[in-house]
Amino acid sequence: MPTSRPTPAVVQNILETIGQTPMVQLHRTVEGIPGKVLAKVEYFNPGHSTKDRMALKMVEDAEKAGLLKPGGTIIECTSGNTGMGLALAAVVKGYRLICTLSDKQSKEKMDVLRALGAEIYVCPTNVSPEHPDSYYSVAKRLNAEIPNSYFPNQYDNLSNRTAHYESTGPEIWEQTEGKITHFIVGVGTGGTISGVAKYLKEKNPKIQIWGVDSFGSVFKKYHETGVFDESEIYGYITEGIGEDILPKNVDFGxxxxxxxxxxxxxxxxxxxxxxxxxxxxxYSCGSALQGLRQLKHLLPDDAVTVVLFHDHGSRYVGKIYNDDWMRERGFLKEDSGNLAQAVSMNIHLPLVMVQPEEPLMNAVVAMKRHSISQLPVHNGSVFVGSLTESHIIRALSEEGLGMDTLVKHVMGKPFPILSGHSSLQEGIQALSMDHNALLVELSAGKHHILSRHDLLTRIA
Ligand SMILES: Cc1ncc(COP(=O)(O)O)c(C=O)c1O
Incomplete structure (x- = not known):
């Protein structure tokens, strides 16, 4: 019987049970990963996610600053978990709560928020943050319309990362007795990673901090190149991680x-x-561990890695824990394969590219020689654009340009880059965003191209 832990004392209200979550060593899912892998299991918080910590902190800081007054209304755009933390705070402290959610969030999350008395606005996912119907814009509008309301804005409100600096970071340090060498976690608003990282790096600057991002998000490229690349953005399914904006809470440094x-x-x-x-x-907890699996070659044998698991699976029973949902998306292992397999039929052919400073004539000659209709444009280090037959025809006919025009004046956005592990369904989703082809990353820096035609042939 697990009787060795001290019995917790009686607390005054549910908010006092936030934090002090357990750390559980992983065994059967980390075979082949060097060292020890410890999971900080944040679903032990009363709202079943780590976001309780920052939700309470945002409310308390707003109260102190006079931004939230008795009888006030809290309005937040949330992927659900922050809403849960805010709902607990709102119930205990007597505030009204309105949450705007994007329509990709699970129904379970919405039902739970409603059960705690929150009012929900469901907004479309596939619109830009500036669009009036986006969940950011709707929250802002309601905040302007409703008197005595407060919009915490978890993306840019630095109380978010401070909460993790003050609680999650110290807990991880103490639980590992200062032995932690690596910390890995999914990144959305950036509050969790940045707050924990600041605390841990102050204790030991050698600790490595790794963020898990999703395909379709801007973080990784921005971190590596300083470029906010809109062509990286497309719809994806994982909830809570990745962004199409750069929240102030992400401390990239x-x-x-x-x-x-x-x-x-x-x-x-x-x-x-x-x-x-x-x-x-x-869902994002699976991404966090998969991120670690992908980076395991960077770990020394004596690594002590902490992976933070954000939330509980009960909110995803109709999704990732439902076989039909998984099958519909081509996610189950018995399904038809991934993009690496799809591209394997062309792997014997070269990846033909053109440079931005070359004349169109070179591109046309390359297309003719290899019987292809599109080319990635590569500047020697990164993909900077794409060139298709339509771009060339438009340049020559409508714009009256000549074959000596440089590719960079005619090219379109770069093709989306997807991992070879992505499903065919994810490939189709990326192509539906107006691209003729996509690039499949087979290993670090090694890519191959998959055209619409290749993908359709594969699924037919
Ligand atoms: C399920 C889930 N995973 C990961 C994250 C990312 O955490 P953070 O916003 O602190 O970067 C969130 C944030 O909403 C989340 O709800």
Whole structure:
């Protein structure tokens, strides 16, 4: 019987149970990963996620600053978990709560928020943050319309990362007795990673901080190149991680590396954690462990890695824990393969590219020689654009340009880059965003191209 832990004392209200979550060593899902892997299991918070910590902190800081007054209304855009933390704070402290959510969030999350008395506005996912219907814009509008209301804005409100600096970071340091060498976690608003990183790096600057990002998000490229690349953005399914904006809570200087994980891998690994470790976790937790698996070659044998698991799996029972949902998206292992397999039929052919400073004539000659209709444009280090037959025809006919025009004046946005582990479904989703082809990353820096035609042939 597990009787050795001290029995917790009686507390005055549910908010006092936030924090002091357990750390559980992983065994059966970390085979082949050097050192020890410890999971900080944040679903032990009363709202079942780590976001309780920052939700309470944002409310308390707003009260102190006079921004939130008795009888006031809290309005927040949230992927659900922050809403839960805010709902607990609102109930205990007597505030009204309105949450705006994007329509990709699970129904379970919305039902739970309603159960705690929150009012919900469901907004479309596939619109830009500036669009009046986006969940950011709707929250802002309601804040302007409703008197005595407060919009915490978890993305840019630095109380978010301070909460993790003050509680999550110290807990991790103490629980590992200062032995932690690596910390890995999914990144959305950036509050968790930045707050924990600041605390841990103050204690020991050598600790490596790794952020898990999703394909379709801007973080990784921005971190590596300083470029906010809109062509990286497209719809994806994983909830809570990745962004199409740069929230102020992400302190890029404290993060040593970002790793992207596919929707499919995140879902499969979350299922594995449930069955092999008895941890019923949220979607992004699978992504976090998969991120670590992808980076395991960077770990020394004596590594002590902490992976933070954000939330509980009960909110995803209709999604990643539902076989039909998984099958519909081509995520189950028995399904038809991934992009690496799809590209393998062309792998014997060269990846033909053109440079931005070359004349169109070179591109046309290359297309003719290899019987292809599109080319990635590469400047020697990164993909900077794409060139298709339509671009060339438009330049020659409508714009009256000549074949000596440089590619850079005619090219379109770069093709989306997806991991070879991505499913065919994810490939189709990326192509539907107006691209003729996509690039499949087979290993670090090694890419191949997959055209619309290749992908359709594969699924037919
Ligand atoms: C399920 C889940 N995973 C990961 C994150 C990312 O955490 P953070 O916003 O602190 O970067 C969130 C944030 O909302 C989340 O809800």
């Amino acid at each position: 404290l993060i040593d590396r970002f790793e992207k994980v596919t929707d499919r891998d995140g879902a499969l690994v979350a299922r594995e954690l449930a069955r092999k470790e008895g941890l019923l976790l949220g």
